[in-house]
Amino acid sequence: MSAEGNDGNGPRGTGSGNWEGRSIHLIGVGGAGMSGLAWAAHRLGASVTGSDRSDSSYMERLRDAGIEVTVGHDPANVPDGAEIVVSTAIAGDNPELAAAGERGLRIRHRSELLAEISSSRRQIAVAGTHGKTTTTGMLTYALRELGHDPSFFIGGELPGFGPVGGAANSGWGEGEWVVIEADESDGSFLTLDPEVAVITNIEMDHHGRWENLAQLRGAFRDFAGKARAVVLPVADHELAGELIAEERSITPFDLSRPGPGELELAVPGQHNRLNARAAVGALMAAGFGEAESAAALSGFPGVKRRQEFKGECEGARVYDDYAHHPTEVRAALEAIREFDPERLIAVFQPHLYSRTKIFSQQFGAALSRADEIVVLDVYPAREEPVGPLAGVSGLDVLRAAADRAGGKPSYWARDLDSAERIVRTRAGADAVIATIGAGDITKLSDRLVAS
Structure with a gap:
């Protein structure tokens, strides 16, 4: 059907934009949101460039589309006359952002560009x-x-x-x-x-x-x-x-x-x-x-990093999930339980010191639904463990999980290497492994299934 059904307000989507001849530079282009905007603006006809502090699969997709993206932030990356697009994560002292300000370039939040692109x-x-x-x-x-x-x-x-x-x-x-x-x-x-x-x-x-x-x-x-x-x-x-x-x-x-x-x-x-x-x-x-x-909706395959099946490790099926809030961790484990494993091994990496401090007890309660628990230290992203966050650690989550787990095996993994060693010793054909978190723990799932 044509899906023209609407009420008296009428359909939206009357915006238009002249994209040809526009130069847009995105600072922090390596993430999901910013890379998507870069790709769409390029598709609409703008000249698009971008940079990020580290490389990513999203940046590789942009390169494949013919978009110039650079690893590292340098004022030289900013084209003359470009509109500058930033996300909330970009600090005010970013060298490209500072240079754009000094040169009087237009600086926009990513949400403004998203709204403009979507208005059509x-x-x-x-x-x-x-x-x-x-x-x-x-x-x-x-x-x-x-x-x-x-x-x-x-x-x-x-x-x-x-x-x-x-x-x-x-x-x-x-x-x-x-x-x-x-x-x-x-x-x-x-x-x-x-x-x-x-x-x-x-x-x-x-x-x-x-x-x-x-x-x-x-x-x-x-x-x-x-x-x-x-x-x-x-x-x-x-x-x-x-x-x-x-x-x-x-x-x-x-x-x-x-x-x-x-x-x-x-x-x-x-x-x-x-x-x-x-x-x-x-x-x-x-x-x-x-x-x-x-x-x-019946054939919807899911989204990557949402109960995503990655392969097998020592006979155990490995799933990867982006869950980083207690409600999400609980939901992910309950979903994986529907595969009816004899042993569910949850490997969790807390994301952000601030979130870990607030939710450590709730994370522990959610993780206690697994049969075996492995907790890594906090993935800090943009935060530092200073001031009110001093002393916050993944150990807070592990202790909370162990307290609620009733004697279930619970392990501390200082880093991805130690987590891999622990998981490989616990894996088996009777187990399902779930790597959980919004940080770099997804690399662990790749490593587990690589061999």
Whole structure:
């Protein structure tokens, strides 16, 4: 069908931009979000360059597309007359950013470029503390299955959407819809103008940005208030009531609705069944039928690093997951439990000292659902263990897990090498291994299956 269904507000997506002749330089281009913007701007006709402090698979994809990207930050990387695009992670003393300021170049946050690029399409934007990457992937996959050619921006890699059938984190299609993973971590999702807004859930995270849950909920309220139609959890009566009062179309979702009584999915886990219900609701809000929306999701293969099967190690199946919040860790382990392993070995690397300090007990409770537990030290990303974060360690998580695990084997791994040694001694045909975290622990899963 053509999916032109809309109410009196009419379809969005009337923006336009003259991209030919524009020079855009992205500082920190090696991540999922920034690399996706670089690729789309290049596809639209802009001259795009970028840099990052270290190389990545995302940068390799940009090189393959003919985009000049550089490892390392140097003022010489910045083209004359370029628009400069940065993410929240770029510090003010970055040499390229400082040079751009001295030269009077236009400096923009990545969210502004995302909003500009997306303005030429009808937008489905997916926000939420958990599940937004997978739900965005589900919607992108389903729209293609329904005969459309969507554009998309995802904070992960979607198999089958890249060159030669590979994975991709962004794409610029010919269809009328763009599906966007909307980031609440820095408030940048408020720059979007969605026709359909999806809220998967609202839970505290990113404590450096949001003071409390009320403030965070207020931001989600503002995000949803921009949309014609909103898909949100059944349990969020308060937000639904506020939006109904403003004559927004509301589609609630839970494990049984919308959609048929049973959803056929290729991915495990109750959280994925919830994500799929949200996706069905968004497709229906976009004008598609209930049955065809549900059917279009049945073959969804998942997103890389979300319960991703990597191979085998000493006879054990190895899965890799990006979970970095206690709720996500619990959901990942519960999903992998559906494979019915005799032994589930969880290997967890905490991400950020601040998050570890706040959630160490909750991480321990989540990890105690495994049969054996291995914890690495914190992956610091942008943080240092100083001031109020001094003394924070992955040992805090291990102690909490051991306290709740009732004598289950629990191990401390100082680094990836020691984690690999421990896991190899514990692996066997009766086991499933789950490497979990948002840092470089994904390298461990690659190492485990390499031999």
